[in-house]
Amino acid sequence: MLEFNRHTRSGSQTARFLPDHLVIAGWAARDEAAVRHHIDELAAIGVPPPSSVPLFYRGAASLLTQAERVEFLGPDSSGEIEPVIVAMTDGLWLTIGSDHTDRKAEAQGVALSKQLCAKPVAKDLWRLDEVVARWDELQLRVYATIDGQRVLYQDGKLATLRPPSDLMPRYANGGELAVGTVMFGGTLGAIGGVRPSSRFEMELIDPVLGRSIRHAYDVVELPVVA
Numbered sequence: 439m440l441e442f443n444r445h446t447r448s449g450s451q452t453a454r455f456l457p458d459h460l461v462i463a464g465w466a467a468r469d470e471a472a473v474r475h476h477i478d479e480l481a482a483i484g485v486p487p488p489s490s491v492p493l494f495y496r497g498a499a500s501l502l503t504q505a506e507r508v509e510f511l512g513p514d515s516s517g518e519i520e521p522v523i524v525a526m527t528d529g530l531w532l533t534i535g536s537d538h539t540d541r542k543a544e545a546q547g548v549a550l551s552k553q554l555c556a557k558p559v560a561k562d563l564w565r566l567d568e569v570v571a572r573w574d575e576l577q578l579r580v581y582a583t584i585d586g587q588r589v590l591y592q593d594g595k596l597a598t599l600r601p602p603s604d605l606m607p608r609y610a611n612g613g614e615l616a617v618g619t620v621m622f623g624g625t626l627g628a629i630g631g632v633r634p635s636s637r638f639e640m641e642l643i644d645p646v647l648g649r650s651i652r653h654a655y656d657v658v659e660l661p662v663v664a
Contacts, residue, residue: 456618457620461496461620462622463623467624468597505655507658510556510659515634516538516635518628520535520537522621523621530566531565535653570601574597575595577596634657
């Protein structure tokens with residue numbers, strides 16, 4: 439069960455939400471060159487290229503978490519910020535999440551690697567129809583703590599990613615997202631390359647209204663034993 443603070447023009451309210459389906463849209467950049475950059479970025483760490491773009495991976499809904507401290511097996515996982523669409527009974531909502539992935543397992547199979555890690559999501563939602571007109575101006579930003587240093591890890595506008603109006607019909611065969619669905623909408627290239635961090639601080643910025651959605655989590659590395 440997830441708990442959200444839902445923000446609209448008319449005010450804010452809290453809501454509980456039980457997700458039924460988790461969908462992760464991969465290779466979702468609009469720019470083919472950007473897609474190729476991300477494919478090459480992951481190929482550098484041994485990840486095979488996708489069979490098609492965009493590609494929709496399914497994950498267990500139970501992977502979704504709002505915890506601020508998340509445990510992962512071994513030293514080879516890392517996060518990626520993504521816009522996240524949440525389909526509720528009264529419509530679609532926008533937040534952010536981290537498609538945290540086991541990079542070592544990713545070299546063997548992307549779908550497998552995504553299933554191995556919890557997917558942190560923020561606690562705040564914006565109604566999608568209230569921000570979709572300025573989708574391209576919304577900005578994603580991440581700071582990661584790597585080797586004890588807080589560095590800018592990802593930074594860019596949603597203009598680089600396919601909008602929900604593109605991704606959702608592709609996944610739903612021309613229809614709408616089913617209520618209870620959580621869809622991750624693609625990511626940006628990592629500044630300096632994909633790599634592990636001990637802390638992941640992500641933010642979605644609305645420059646028009648001067649507001650943001652933030653979520654941060656600490657990464658706890660569990661030992662690998664045989």
